[in-house]
Amino acid sequence: MKESELIKKIKENDSEAFKIFYETYKNLVYNVCYRMLNNRQDAEDVTQDIFVKAIKSIHKFRGDSKISTWIYQITVNTNINYIRRKKIEIWFSLDFLVGKEESLQDNINNRPDFKFEKKELEALVQQAIQSLPTRQRTAIILQRYEGLSYKKIAKVMKTSLSAVESLLYHAKDNLSKKLTVFLK
Amino acid sequence: MKDKEIQKKMLRYIDAQLPQKEMLEIKHHLEGCKTCQKKIQILADVWKFSNPISRKQPSPFLWDKISKRIDNKNQNEILVHKTKFFILQTARPALAAAIVILGLFIGINLGNRITISDLHNQITESTTNQLQNEFGLENFQILSTGSLGGEMATLMANKNN
Numbered sequence: 001m002k003e004s005e006l007i008k009k010i011k012e013n014d015s016e017a018f019k020i021f022y023e024t025y026k027n028l029v030y031n032v033c034y035r036m037l038n039n040r041q042d043a044e045d046v047t048q049d050i051f052v053k054a055i056k057s058i059h060k061f062r063g064d065s066k067i068s069t070w071i072y073q074i075t076v077n078t079n080i081n082y083i084r085r086k087k088i089e090i091w092f093s094l095d096f097l098v099g100k101e102e103s104l105q106d107n108i109n110n111r112p113d114f115k116f117e118k119k120e121l122e123a124l125v126q127q128a129i130q131s132l133p134t135r136q137r138t139a140i141i142l143q144r145y146e147g148l149s150y151k152k153i154a155k156v157m158k159t160s161l162s163a164v165e166s167l168l169y170h171a172k173d174n175l176s177k178k179l180t181v182f183l184k
Numbered sequence: 185m186k187d188k189e190i191q192k193k194m195l196r197y198i199d200a201q202l203p204q205k206e207m208l209e210i211k212h213h214l215e216g217c218k219t220c221q222k223k224i225q226i227l228a229d230v231w232k233f234s235n236p237i238s239r240k241q242p243s244p245f246l247w248d249k250i251s252k253r254i255d256n257k258n259q260n261e262i263l264v265h266k267t268k269f270f271i272l273q274t275a276r277p278a279l280a281a282a283i284v285i286l287g288l289f290i291g292i293n294l295g296n297r298i299t300i301s302d303l304h305n306q307i308t309e310s311t312t313n314q315l316q317n318e319f320g321l322e323n324f325q326i327l328s329t330g331s332l333g334g335e336m337a338t339l340m341a342n343k344n345n
Contacts, residue, residue, distance in 0.1 A: 018254060022247055030242040044246055051250045056257060121230050122238070172195040179230060180191045180223050 003067055010058045018055055025051075028068065028146070029075050035141040036079040038130050042086075050078050065155065072148075072156040076138055083134055128178040136171035139164055190220050198228050 001009075001020060009017035029050050033043035054074050061070050129137055135157070142148045142156060154164045190213055196202050197210050214221050 013258075015251070018251065019247065022250060026242055026246070027239055030246075031239055034240050043240075044243060047242055047246060048250050048253060052253050052257060055254055125230060169196070172199070172201070173192045176192055176194040176196075176227065179227055180194065 004063070007058060007061060007063070007067065010055060021055065022051055025068070025071050028071060031145065032072070032075045032141060033079060035126070035129070035145050036076075036083070036137065038126055042082070046078055046082050049082075050075050053078065069152060069155055072142070072146075072152075073158070076142075076156055080134055080138070125175075125179070128175050131178060132171055132174055136167050136174065139167040140171040140175070143168055187217065187220055190214075190217075191223060194224050194227050195231065197224070198231055 001017075006017055006021060006024075010021055026047070030043060030047045033046045033050070034040065037043050037046065050071075054071060057074075061067065129140060132140065138157060139153055142153045143150075148156065150161055150164050150168075154161045157164065159167075190210055193202060193206065193210065197207065200207065202210070214224060
């Protein structure tokens with residue numbers, strides 16, 4: 001089914017079209033959520049929110065960009081809002097006062113031979129990405145894991161090309177610092 | 185370049201995203217610095233192994249939850265629409281009628297309300313009647329408000345004569 005046809009059917013409240021729309025974009029949405037939040041349950045909750053929001057506000061999609069760009073925009077915005085809300089919740093619940101569980105870095109420090117499973121290395125990079133400021137994190141996820149061009153990242157994040165370049169520049173430098181500290 | 189500066193730029197070096205001049209500078213530095221060499225090797229491995237291609241799959245039951253939420257939202261929207269329709273089609277005319285009735289009620293009440301000047305007039309009239317009866321004056325005219333004292337004085341003077 002063509003993109004325009006699919007959108008038309010969604011606007012007509014066709015439940016079959018909803019399902020096709022979900023099947024087409026579920027991996028894109030879920031993976032961005034998972035990379036942004038680093039938690040399966042949170043990622044699924046936010047994915048639900050994103051699809052409900054997208055289907056309900058499809059009439060706002062004017063078609064002047066690709067639908068994938070529009071989906072990325074909703075995904076990024078919903079995730080940023082979720083992270084902001086979560087930070088406030090943690091602050092009010094005073095959870096930040098409670099000591100963290102054993103971090104990956106502690107795990108690394110206990111294993112100076114540096115023999116890690118691929119999964120552990122992935123988790124290490126994931127943890128470093130998590131510690132980046134939200135906008136840098138978003139830019140690096142869209143570039144590295146989603147393979148988006150700088151131009152598309154700028155469109156998704158509603159910012160300029162030079163701002164994206166700057167975000168990625170700082171993100172990579174921050175990651176280098178964090179990872180070389182992890183691996184010292 | 186110092187070690188710290190090099191280490192900060194390592195990922196961009198690995199991804200070959202530095203200007204040519206800096207790429208060469210780092211390359212020269214790495215040739216002579218074993219610490220940075222080791223670090224960049226490890227970092228390159230980590231960066232490579234954290235496979236960006238590996239995609240996660242959402243739970244197979246996720247769609248059921250989403251479709252349920254969409255249905256609920258639809259039902260809520262229908263309820264909101266019905267409520268709006270009820271307000272527009274039924275409650276609004278009823279409200280308009282109630283406002284008209286209330287207006288009439290207030291209007292009638294205001295119409296029946298005795299003003300202070302009415303009260304004055306009433307007092308004057310009853311006093312005049314009393315004076316008419318007492319002094320037997322048939323053509324006596326109703327005293328206007330404020331002139332009662334004067335008229336009383338005249339009548340008293342007449343009686344005394």
